[in-house]
Amino acid sequence: MAQTKDMTSGKPAGLIFFFALPLMLGNIFQQLYIVVDTAVVGQVAGVEALAALGAAEWLNWLVGGIVTGFTQGFSILIAQRFGAGDAEGLRRSAGLSLTMTGGITVLTTIVGLLTIRPILQLMNTPANIIGDAVRYLRVIISCLAISAVYNVFACILRAVGNSKTPLVAMLAAALVNVALDFLFVMGMGMGVAGAALGTVLAQAVAAGICFLAIRQIPQLKFSREDFIPSGGMPRQLFMLGLPVAFQNTIISIGGLVVQYMVNGFGFLYVAGFTATNKLYGLLEVAASSYGFAIATYAGQNLGAAQIGRIRRGIRASVVMALGTALLIAAGVLVFGRALLSLFVSGTPEEVTAVLDIAYHYLAIMAAALPILYLLYVYRSALQGMGNTLIPMLSGAAELFFRVSVVLTLPLLIDDEGLFYAEPAAWIGATLLLSISYYVCIRKEERKGAASA
Helix, strand or coil, rough: CCCCCCCCCCCCHHHHHHHHHHHHHHHHHHHHHHHHHHHHHHHHHHHHHHHHHHHHHHHHHHHHHHHHHHHHHHHHHHHHHHHHCCHHHHHHHHHHHCCCCCHHHHHHHHHHHHHHHHHHHCCCCCCCHHHHHHHHHHHHHCCHHHHHHHHHHHHHHHCCCCCHHHHHHHHHHHHHHHHHHHHHHHHHCCCHHHHHHHHHHHHHHHHHHHHHHHHCEEEECCCCCCCCCCHHHHHHHHHHHHHHHHHHHHHHHHHHHHHHHCCCHHHHHHHHHHHHHHHHHHHCHHHHHHHHHHHHHHHHHCCCCCHHHHHHHHHHHHHHHHHHHHHHHHHHHHHHHHHHHCCCCHHHHHHHHHHHHHHHHHHHHHHHHHHHHHHHHHEEEEHCCCCCHHHHHHHHHHHHHHHHHHHHHHCCCHHHHHHHHHHHHHHHHHHHHHHHHHHHHHHHHHHHHHHH
């Protein structure tokens, strides 16, 4: 298996698509085990346990998003050093990324564990589900280091053009997670805590596979000095990672506000919202994969000073992303209710109420899916070119539009107003990102022409 991939030559569309394809497959397996997680909890532990997963979701995303945001930012410099053929810079940037991820993870874990219950209480979490939500989050956050190790290893591999090993890692993790779900939740009756434990152990397997792959890359034969912060590179990495982490934090805060409003409509509404959000990962599985591919492609070509190739690659990515979004949206509208029913158990009245809420929300998100895919294309292009400020501001735009909708539309159309928060956030962010991308690419082209 090739451990690296040079994306500075060859047809852009083919490079991006075939780099993204293994990531899509890996993400599909990851989403499948999330679906199995949710289905097992919903069918075995009941609708209250399903609602507890939903109540914990955005806080889980906030804590994990801080760490993954930094690792994604770090990978920008790694990709640029690889594209420029700078072997020493590649080793240093990768080694320091590991060191800095460790420190960030320790701080995030401590703060996260201390604030779980107060934040859930502040979010108006229903009393009958807050206990399960706390138990789930304690397991996930206590083991945040495992998730962090996997994410930094996967980011390093993607930055040097290896998208196949993360696929293998996700496949193995999916199989392990499904097996542990049945063991912990169904066999041992551990409820949501068992689902959380299965998830972190599966991530440990994925991290191990990625570690073995990194050891086989000749350009990443580390020395002790590569891990010791010195010179200006730690600051450079931090300034790339901080805006991405802050962007994730801003988005999470908006999600917490949405969850606060959702909690106010009762646990059945929370359960319906949760069922749809668990399928949301399947909606964006190709978008995030294209995003990783585009960031790597743009980063390597910027390092190689091939700006024209970046423009051609992004143009091809827009076409691929829109076509993929339309196909997924059609599939979701046809099969969505059947998929949602996998997550729900209870009395016939409860099941019907939860499914009606969930499918209505799912249909609205599916209709807006092309906008989300454009968001990923332009955000990833900017990040790959080293611009993490505009993506961070796009997170602020998402926060503004998401919160504005959840605070106003329910006053006009009751609980249905909450369904439009995500599409509104996508529209606001995509407008900012698309305009900024075209401004930035023209600036890079003028800079290249001047230096030539």
